[in-house]
Every structure is written in C-alpha cells, then in structure tokens.
Amino acid sequence: MGAAHPVRDPIRVSWERSHASQVDVDRPAPVYFDRIDRETTLMRAARPVIDALSAELHNEPVCIILTDAKGVVLDRRGGDPALLRRLDSVDLAPGFQYAESAVGTNGIGTALEVCGPILVDGAEHYNGKLRMFSCAGAPITHPVTGGLLGVLDITTQARNSNSILLSFAKLAARRIHERVVEEANALDHALLSDYYAACRHSGGPVLALGDEVFMMNAYAQARFDAIDQAALIDRTRDARGGTKPQIFLTDLPSGTTARMAYRPTFVGDTLAGGVIQIKEQRLPARGHQVTRFPVVPGTTGTSAVWQHIIQEMLDACSRSEWLIADGEPGAGKLSLLRAVRRHVAPDRRLAVLDPAVTGEDLVAEARAELESGADLIIRRAHLLTGEALDGFTELLQSVRDGATAGEAWVALTLPADRAEIADQLLAFFPRTVEVPPLRHHVEDVPALVRSLLAKAGINGLTFSTATMNQLMRLPWAGNITHLRSVLAAVARRRRSGVVELADLPPECRATTRRQLTAIEALERDAIVDALSTYDGDKKASATALGMSRATIYRKIREYGIVT
Template identity: 70%
Template sequence: MTVALNLPVRNSIRVSWQRSQASLVDADRPAPAYFDGIDFDTTLSRAARPVIDSLSSELTNEPVCIILTDAKGIVLDRRGGDPSLIRRLDSVDLAPGFRYAESEVGTNGIGTALEVGGPILVLGEEHYTGVLRTFACAGAPITHPVTGGLLGVLDITTQAKNSNAVLLSFAKLAARRIQERIIEEANALDQALLSDYYAVCRHTGGSVIALGDEVFMINAHAQQHFDSTDQAALIDRTRDARGGTKPLTLIADLPSGFSARLAYHPTFLGDTLAGGIVQIREHRPGTRTVGGARVPALPGIVGASALWRHTMQEVLAASGRAEWLVAEGEPGVGKMTLLRAVHAYSSPNRRLAILDADDPILLATASAEVESGADLFIHHAHRLSGEVIEGLVDLLQTVRDGSVARDPWIALTVLTGQSDEQDEVGTQLLRFFPRTVAIPPLRHHLEDIPALVRYLLGRAGITDVTLSTAAINQLMRLPWAGNVTQLRMVLTDVARRRRSGTVDLDDLPAECHATTRRHLTRMEALERDAIVEALATHNGDKTTAAGTLGMSRATIYRKIRDYGILS
C-alpha cells in the first residue's frame, strides 16, 4: 500500500510521509524490531522515573499513556492508560523493548520527534501506517542539559477520539522536568566522585584519575610523572574501566617502555554509579622484560592482551630467578599450562616433576624428585591434607637449608581464595613462596579469544572449521565461568556437529546464545535452551516460538530478556 501524498496535511507531516515511503515502511502493518538486553538503568531512566511516577499518578484511570524511549526510539517505560488503551498499544507493539523509529513504523510521535529534533503532535490520520491511525501522540525530545546530546523522547499517547492540543504542552513540560532531574543527579554524582578523588589524592600522594560520565580528571602527580604520550596511553586504557561497577585491575604498556598497573574502584551515590577512581602504579622495565627482551612466544600459550602478557612476564621473571611461586586462579584458567610452558622455555634441559595433591605417595615422590635435582610443581595445593602439608614443610625447609645438590624451582597451583581460607596452607606452606601470581580469568582478557579459538581447534586436529566474525564476537561477550576449559568444550561440541566450513552464530551451542551473568538453575538452563531451539526452528519468530512452547508472547519476550538470549 502507498500513502497518498496529496492529502491536505501539514508540511512537517508531508515530509515525514515522504521519509517513511523512502524507507519502504509497510503502510498497512509495520513490524517494529524488538531488542533484548537493554540497559534500563541509565541516566535518562533514573531521571525520568520520578517524573513519570508523578504524572501517571495524576492520570490514574485516564485514557492517556506516558511512554519513554531512548535516542533510537526503543521504548524503555510505559505507564498509565486504561486497560482498553494498553490492549490497543500491545496490539501494535508499542511496548517496552520495541523500537518506534520513523524508518520502521512511519510517521509517529516518537520516531518523527527524533527525526526532526523537536516536539511534534501526530493526530490520527496523520500517521503513515493504518494501524496507528486510531491513536494521537505527542512526542518531545529529551536532551542532556550539559552536553546537548539527544537522550530520548517523552511521548504522550491516547486514542485519536480523545486527542487534545494540550497533549503536546504536557509532553514538553514532562521532558523539561526530566532534564531538570538530570542536572540534579549529575551535580550529586559529580560531587560524590570528586569527594572520592580528592580523598584518594590526599591519602596516596600518587597518580590518580577520576572517571565519570561528564567528568575526567588526572591529578598533578600523574601529569608530572608521565609524559604526554604515556598519559595518552593511560587515558586510553581507562576506557576498559569506565562504567564498571566492581573493582578492576588493568595493566598498561606505555610508549616510554615502562608498564603501569591501574587499580579501578567504583564510586556510588546510594545505588547509582557515579564513576570511578583509578590509582596508577608504575613498574620498572625489569618487570616487563626477560633477559632484556620482550615476552617471548611460549610453547602452547596463546594470548597477546596486555593483561595476559603481564602475567607471563611475572611467571618468567620468577623462573629466571628460581623464585618459588604460587599460581592462583579460577578453575580452567591455565595455571599449570602456563607454568609448564615457562619451564619448557626457561629450563629446557631440566627435568620437571608435576604431582597432584591427591597423589597418595606425593611426599615420597616429591622428596625423591627434589633429591634427584628435578624441579617440582604441585597441582591443586589447596587440597593438601594437614599431614602432607607438614611433610612438605619439612622437605622445603631441607631444601632451603642447602641439603640438596641444586636448588630446584618449585611452584604450587591453588584456586582463587583457597590459600587464604586453608590456615595450614596459608601459615605453614606459603611462607616458603615469596610470590603469588594471579592467573586472570578468561573474562578479563576476552580479546585473546580469537587466537585461543584458532589454537584450540588446531590442537584438536580440527583444521577445516572456522568461526564467522559474528560467532567470534558472540564468544567475546560471554562470561566464561569455566574459562579456557569451557571454551575448549564449546569448540569440541561445535566441531562434533559441524566438521567443515564456517560456523555462524546460529551454529553455536545454546549456552552461547545467552549473555546473562547470573548462574542458572538446571531447570532454567533447560528452559533457556528450549527457547533458543524454538527461535532457531522458527527463524526468530517469537510469536510462533512462544506457541510451540506453550507460553504467551509476553512471557517469551520476558524470558528472552531475563536469559540474555540473542534473537
């Protein structure tokens, strides 16, 4: 159907129809896109919430609905309206998660306000698509009061028969109230961030950076201590911390040849993130090089991220000095793999004995190996019994006293936090180990996933399978609770079902189609997998998928959002 452009309408509406027609909008019944995984806790949402609460309470039982969207026209909130109006809005997908851009649904109060960058009232027949002509809607853009950037739209919608010129004034007033709230929140958040910043500067006397939405500060110590190129590298590295809600440590390689450790700590005002403070510690070149050279390629080790290279540097440095160390990390991060690779590189002619904490003859074997001059690694040391720990303490003391022919390099692997919880390991055994190296979880160096995928596939002899860019990007969004071990299992599963060609996003296992960070129960995991399978079977048609699963359309949309399913 083509909308006639010669109808007697306002020029702004006529031009909007022309844009809609050029975008090939279905004039009978367009289908706005649905987006899951939307962040509903933004500056706009927080500022709008009390304003919409107040307005909706004033409009109780009135046939008027208040709608908030982001700058792309995606509905974030919908309040008020009598049951009849809500049903009508549901029937045209004017609901949270759906995008009402003009290029998708034609002339409307939300999308057209975004297009023209100003408030607009669209009455019944002025809508481009037939299904929207029973409504009247007034949209007013919301801009950031400091930056002037477009944040979204406040829309007031009612049935066309109830339209009133006051709608537009009402929408503009609400938008102004939201902008005022943004200023109030920004002032309070900035004050909280600056308070933390000044406190850290006074307390540490070192280099400090403050990161906020509209605030960036680098103290005088940092400006004096680092030249302009190093400062630029530090500022660029802080991008990975911006917006973080948990403490985070980053490593930055600087153009000057030094490296720096950036410790990020978030600042909150109540439950709202105000920004974060970054403390910077410089490391001398000795911590960045081995034998005067940059980190070498290690056998069986893949990864070029700054964090992973720094971890390798720490282990290599300890190996070069025969400094006993503890490799600590989550299951599956590659603790023993890294230790073995470093040993093979640093001491290729020395014998290495690797013992597991559960070995019933560990003490006897460890003693014999050390006496023979071998280096010794003990895997899963957090599982050692008290009796074995006592025996190892005696053995290590003997080595320290010089009773063996040659000092061996000895290392332990433990799970994160376990050495602190197990008193006997912490107080007796670990006193012999002056260094603990934290092996980072995969989620902290996701940029290494493409190289890991190629290496793991090749190591498994799977040479005819490659992953598409979309599939790789999805793998880089996942939390990887099982780290590299879990990635290896996923790739094995992929290769079992596809032995050649390119693996696309749809070919990944169901567990890879969800980005939720919370742990799912077994029943939830089964339900998530069923939804993923139904969506794949029906080419992403959520309504049909919901029908085959015996759930309503609203329920499947909620489940898709809760499980972080990419559809």
C-alpha cells in the first residue's frame, strides 16, 4: 500500500499485521456488540475522569474514547458535530470493536497490540477511510494483575493533530489507573475486613473471593487435604459475583459434605466479593466399616459426589417418591433417572416425553402412557406453559387421587435455575436432587471416557496420562454431553492408538476458567492450531497470525494454552 515517506517501525509492523489479517484497506469493518457492561471496574473509574476531561475540552475539536481490553468502544465524549459525523461514518462509536485485526492500524487497536501508548497520525492509518483522523491511544492496566483493562483514546481530525495528543491521552489513562487503584484498595479492604471478622467469629474454615483476590484461612488449609481444597475452590465458582447470600452443599472427594454459606461484601453499591464460611456435615460413623455403594447399571462414576446423588435417587425411587432432577445441561439428569428407576423397578416400562418435541399433544400422550402402566419422565419440564401446564397439572392430580394410573412414578428434569417452574407443579414433587456438573466430579472423567467410547463402539483408543490429566483440568461447560462431543471429534481424527495432547481439539488444550466469547474462542483455537503447525514455535506462530510475540505470549497466558 505504500506511503509518500518511510514510516516509523511500529507503524510498519502494524501494517504488516493488518495485511496478514486481511484488513480491508478501503472500508473499516468493526464488529458490533449490542451489550456493554457499564458497571465494570474500568467504567466506574473512568466515568468521573472522562466527565472532567470532556468539560475541559468542551470547545475543542477532539473526542475522548474509552474502550475495553478487546477494543470495544464503551464511551465517547466531546467533539464538535463535524467530528462526530465523521466518526459515525466509520463506526467509531459505542459498541463497535476497533481491534487492529478488524480495522487495521489505529490508536486503539495498535495500542492494545503493542501494550503501550501510541500516536497514529493521518496517513499512518492502514485503512484509507481512517486517514482523515489522528488518534492517540494509551492502555489502562489493572494495578494488581497488570492485565489490560482498556484504552483511553484521544481522536481529532488529522489537520488538527499535534504531539500533545499522546501526552494528553497518557495523562488521562494515568488518572483512570489511579482511580482503579483507589477502588481496588477500598474493595480489597472491605473484603479483608469481612474475612477477618468471619475468621474470628466462626472459628472454622473460611474462604474469601473477589475479582482478583482469593483467601483461605489456616483452619481450612489444615482441615482439608489438597484434593478437598481443590474441590472447595472449584465450587466457589458458583458463588463468584453473587449479590445475595446463599447456601449450598458440596460433596468432597474425601466423603465429607461441606455446607458453604456465602455472604457478599459491598462498598456502597459496588460488589467487592464475598466470604464463605464452611461447616462439615458427616454421616454417622459406623466403626471402621467401608461404605459400599450399590452398582447401578447405566451409571458411570465412583466419586463420592456422584455416588451420593445416585444414592439419593435410589432412596426416592425405592419409596416410589416423585422427584425432580435439576442441574446444568448435559450433566446426566435423564440418564441417571432412567438407570436408577430401571434398577429399582426393572419390570415397569419407562416413557420419556419432552415438551419441545411433543408440543401440544404432551398431555394426551402422558395420559396414555400412564394409563398403559408406564412410569413417566418429563424432560425439560420448565418448557410446560399455558394450557399444557394446566392440563398436565390436572393429570398429576388425577394420578395422586388414584383416578389414573394407580402406582405410577413420575419425575421431571429441569435446568439448574428452576425459577421458571410453576409452583403448581412443585407441589407434586417432594424431593429435588441436584445433579452436579462434571467439573464437580472430574475424578470420574477417566471412567466416563472409557464408557462413552465403548458406547460409541470405539475400542482401539487409549489416552496418555498427560492427555487424561488435561481432560481432568478442563471446566467442561457442557458437562458430560460436552465430553462426548470432544471424544467424537478425537475419534474422527484417530480410530486407534494412544491419544496425545496434540490430538485434542483446540478448545481442550487451554484451561481458562472463564466463559469465552465467540470471538475469543475463535482466537484461542487459531493460536492453538498455529502452535501445533509450527511445533510450539511462538515466534513463527505469532508471525503466521499477524501478532507480535508479546501479544501471543499474553494470549497464551490469558487462555491457559498448554504448549
């Protein structure tokens, strides 16, 4: 694309990255995100700074722009009408992502790529439409982790550019950083205060968790071994970010049931984190006798957590007690209900109906199944609404009254958050069993792998120790269903032999514990594929992806990619 004069090295390298990303040189194409979180640490810290700066620059032809760490514009202030119209014409507005890979060299995306402040003047922009502007971007980092929070960008028309723009952007970014420090100190102090108070008053195990803080008191470290500690830490994921007190139980690998009471900590209206007090709930001791769990065909897993759930279902089914199985999608609710009921009542037929499949005919089909002497499971019962819900409620009442089906047994499956289930249905089901997500019993992964492969008719595959350990480190957002799909992907590539790390899909070679956006997942997979192609050579991989080495190292750490 060339220029009239030689360009600075940072700009030249940015052009090379832009070219490798196949950025359109004629028209920027930023991605739009319709949801912007306006209550983040960055937004809270930046708001008063940007308010003050926009007031100072009220009559100046410059615009103040704040983005997140992905280059998505969060706020845009100031600027005269002519400048704002020009910014709108290139979609440099809230919600649009000005990443370098999408729009080429620019003050926002390039500052993120080089992890430092930069001024991009007029003709230095890769995209022709952006050359009417000059923009200075300065990154804002977190005071604790050092991670990027976003960019403060000052943009003006190219004819108004001067070197003060960059100094101004750096000053504004520094002010925001200082406010982030102040808030972090206040939030951490409040959380620490509540944590120490809980330690003093409870005399037992206490955990504290914030955005960047995790604490475990000495009593918890002494009372629980490393495996139980890992299970407790993982279970705190369900409380993180919670704004209301809650209590939940978790079965630890040692066989202990832990009662975890979470209470949030606030500074004003801002959540600082929360404190969790733990109490152990043990079954009555039976001498030195080892607990033996019944073998239930169709269930896979020997962890204490999984066996406890099976035992709960067995107890209910043995008494023909109607029950609800709730839990995350793919956790195995339906499979468990089927296996346990057939184990308890092998001579009775079991019918499964799904409102999403059966539709308006569900009540008639359910009645027919019950009258034929079958037991019944309604899958995804939260989808029952309107006339179907009323009709099914009447049917259940007629069964309870003995007018229909006699000794029929009925169960429902629900998602983990069953807030939508009607109270009129809950009245018929005296027990709810929470089926744990796979991340709460990862020690069952090896057995599940063997079982799922056998069910798929794949008998020639084995997994190396390193590969199996990696599978046990993953969060498994889709639970057992997710694991099944991963095994299917592995089997499509290899039908026999030993599965090594390189044989796993890209998503399984990273261990980030947060939920990735679709774009982040694509970026992670691209990095994993490049590293595989170039045998782990990060420099070559970065070059192929159009990234700097600093960026690919940061992405590898951020996504937890195993290299």
